[in-house]
Amino acid sequence: MPQMSKTVICTYPDTVLRRETAPITSFGEELKSIVEEMKEIMFEGDGVGLAAPQIGLSMKLAVIFYEGAHYTLINPVILEEKGVQEGEEGCLSFPGIYGNVIRPAKIRVKYLKMNGEEQIVDVEDFLARVFCHEIDHLNGKLLIDHFSPLKKSMARKKMLRKRRDN
Numbered sequence: 001m002p003q004m005s006k007t008v009i010c011t012y013p014d015t016v017l018r019r020e021t022a023p024i025t026s027f028g029e030e031l032k033s034i035v036e037e038m039k040e041i042m043f044e045g046d047g048v049g050l051a052a053p054q055i056g057l058s059m060k061l062a063v064i065f066y067e068g069a070h071y072t073l074i075n076p077v078i079l080e081e082k083g084v085q086e087g088e089e090g091c092l093s094f095p096g097i098y099g100n101v102i103r104p105a106k107i108r109v110k111y112l113k114m115n116g117e118e119q120i121v122d123v124e125d126f127l128a129r130v131f132c133h134e135i136d137h138l139n140g141k142l143l144i145d146h147f148s149p150l151k152k153s154m155a156r157k158k159m160l161r162k163r164r165d166n
């Protein structure tokens with residue numbers, strides 16, 4: 001049973017954020033309660049998405065809430081990408097840090113639903129951006145990895161300073 005730290009979001013440079021996550025293979029009550037907790041934390045943090053590593057759980061699970069619709073992504077994989085979009089992104093694991101990120105304009109994603117059934121969706125624009133951001137998390141890839149080397153090093157220093165001062 002993984003240990004959950006109530007409402008504490010892991011921030012950079014917590015090592016769990018860099019770990020490759022494990023696929024989910026059981027779809028019972030435990031998964032349901034993790035998803036409920038993640039949704040709560042996402043709302044508290046005012047985020048549009050939250051990935052399991054951000055609460056210290058190294059598993060392929062993310063929740064997204066955008067324009068009234070909930071998505072629970074289990075073992076998600078991007079099947080297709082089309083076009084490009086550029087826009088500003090933030091991350092609950094990098095409080096106070098924002099930057100422009102280039103993402104595909106449209107993606108097709110395969111994932112499992114809460115009952116283990118496979119689902120394929122096409123998403124575009126901002127929602128595609130959120131999907132890509134959360135799926136990145138499940139591969140240990142973070143917001144700052146999309147920044148230029150200079151901006152990345154500034155963001156890292158800012159996060160390390162914050163950690164030291166706390």
Ligand SMILES: [Zn+2]
Nearest residue numbers: 090091092093
């Ligand atoms: Zn994030």
